[in-house]
Amino acid sequence: MGPMIRAASLRGFAPLVRELGGDPEAFLRRFHIPASATESDDGLIDITAHDLMLDTVARELDCPDLGLRLAVAQDLTILGPLALAIESASTVAEALACASRFMFVHSPALSIGVEPDPRGWEGVIALTYRKDLLESPYSPQAMELGIGLFHQAALTLLGGRAGLRSVELPHRPLSPMGRYADFFGVDVRFGAPVAALRVERRMLDASFAGADDEIRRVALDHLARHYPDPATRVSVQVRRVLAQALGLTEAAPTLASTARLLALHPRTLQRRLAEEGTSHAAVLDQVRRDAATTFLTTTDLPMAQVAALLGFSEQSALSHAVRRWHGASPRQVRTAAEPR
Incomplete structure (x- = not known):
C-alpha cells in the first residue's frame, strides 16, 4: 500500500462536485476510491488517487479554484487527534512544532516546517507546506487545498492576518489573480521553490487564548x-x-x-519486511503501480518508455501489470484521465 491521506481531506468534496454539475460517486469510482472511505473522517485513501482526482475534477468541471473552494469547506479538525494538540498549544512556535512532528498522522507524504525566508528579508520566515514527490506526484489543486487550509488555520489561531507578508506557490496561477487576492488577502507569488506562508518572525511567539498544557500533554501522549x-x-x-x-x-x-543501499544483509531485510507483513516484491509492485499511474495519467510518454522507466523488460509486462492493478489496459487508464 502506498502513502495514504485521511479521508477528511475530501470533506466538502461531494456537495461541491454536485454544485458544479458533476457526479462525485462517479469520480470516486473512476479513481478507485471506495465511497465508504469518505463516510468517516478517519478513513484512509491513496493520496495519489486523491490528488489526481482533484486535478481531474477541476479540469473537467471547469473549476480552476477547486482546491481553494474545498479549503473553505474545511478547518483544522480534518487533522483529527492532531488538531487537539495544536489548538491547546501555548504559542505559534509550539503549535508548529507539534504539527511538524505529527503531520504524518494526516498523511506521511505531507510535511510542514519553519524555514528561512526564501526572499531573504530580515525578520521574516517561511511556514512551508511540502509534498514528498518520491511518494506521490505534485498536484496543483491539492497544493492549493493544503496551503489554503494552512492559511485559514493560521488566521484562526492568530485571530487575523497580522504578520502575514505573502503566500508562495510552486506552480503557475490556476485562477485569475483576483481570486487569489480575495482568498489570501496578501500578495501571492508563483513559481516559488516551495509552497509557504511568509510571516514576520515575531509571530512565532504569539500566544493562544485556548492554551491548555494538560490537554496538550494528553493529546501528545495519545499521538x-x-x-x-x-x-x-x-x-x-x-x-x-x-x-x-x-x-x-x-x-x-x-x-x-x-539491502546494500540500506546497509542490511538481504536475509535481515527480508525478515524485517516479513515482520511488517510485506516483502520486497510487494513493495516494488506498489512503487511500480504508483509510478505507472503517474506516468499514464499525467504524461504523454510512449508506453515503451514507461515500461523501461518501471524496470519492465517488455512492454507486454507493463500491460499485464496495469491490467492487474486497474482492471484496464495502459491506454484505457490514460484515456480515462483525459479531459472529457
Missing part, C-alpha cells in the same frame, strides 16, 4: 502511543529506495541491491 512514525518502518525506507532507483537501470531493483 505518540497510537501513531508511530512510519519513517521508522523498514517497508517505508524500502519504498523510498525503490522510488529513487526506478528508471536508473534497465533492470528492476533486487532485494540484494536494496
Whole structure:
C-alpha cells in the first residue's frame, strides 16, 4: 500500500462536485476510491488517487479554484487527534512544532516546517507546506487545498492576518489573480521553490487564548502511543529506495541491491519486511503501480518508455501489470484521465 491521506481531506468534496454539475460517486469510482472511505473522517485513501482526482475534477468541471473552494469547506479538525494538540498549544512556535512532528498522522507524504525566508528579508520566515514527490506526484489543486487550509488555520489561531507578508506557490496561477487576492488577502507569488506562508518572525511567539498544557500533554501522549512514525518502518525506507532507483537501470531493483543501499544483509531485510507483513516484491509492485499511474495519467510518454522507466523488460509486462492493478489496459487508464 502506498502513502495514504485521511479521508477528511475530501470533506466538502461531494456537495461541491454536485454544485458544479458533476457526479462525485462517479469520480470516486473512476479513481478507485471506495465511497465508504469518505463516510468517516478517519478513513484512509491513496493520496495519489486523491490528488489526481482533484486535478481531474477541476479540469473537467471547469473549476480552476477547486482546491481553494474545498479549503473553505474545511478547518483544522480534518487533522483529527492532531488538531487537539495544536489548538491547546501555548504559542505559534509550539503549535508548529507539534504539527511538524505529527503531520504524518494526516498523511506521511505531507510535511510542514519553519524555514528561512526564501526572499531573504530580515525578520521574516517561511511556514512551508511540502509534498514528498518520491511518494506521490505534485498536484496543483491539492497544493492549493493544503496551503489554503494552512492559511485559514493560521488566521484562526492568530485571530487575523497580522504578520502575514505573502503566500508562495510552486506552480503557475490556476485562477485569475483576483481570486487569489480575495482568498489570501496578501500578495501571492508563483513559481516559488516551495509552497509557504511568509510571516514576520515575531509571530512565532504569539500566544493562544485556548492554551491548555494538560490537554496538550494528553493529546501528545495519545499521538505518540497510537501513531508511530512510519519513517521508522523498514517497508517505508524500502519504498523510498525503490522510488529513487526506478528508471536508473534497465533492470528492476533486487532485494540484494536494496539491502546494500540500506546497509542490511538481504536475509535481515527480508525478515524485517516479513515482520511488517510485506516483502520486497510487494513493495516494488506498489512503487511500480504508483509510478505507472503517474506516468499514464499525467504524461504523454510512449508506453515503451514507461515500461523501461518501471524496470519492465517488455512492454507486454507493463500491460499485464496495469491490467492487474486497474482492471484496464495502459491506454484505457490514460484515456480515462483525459479531459472529457
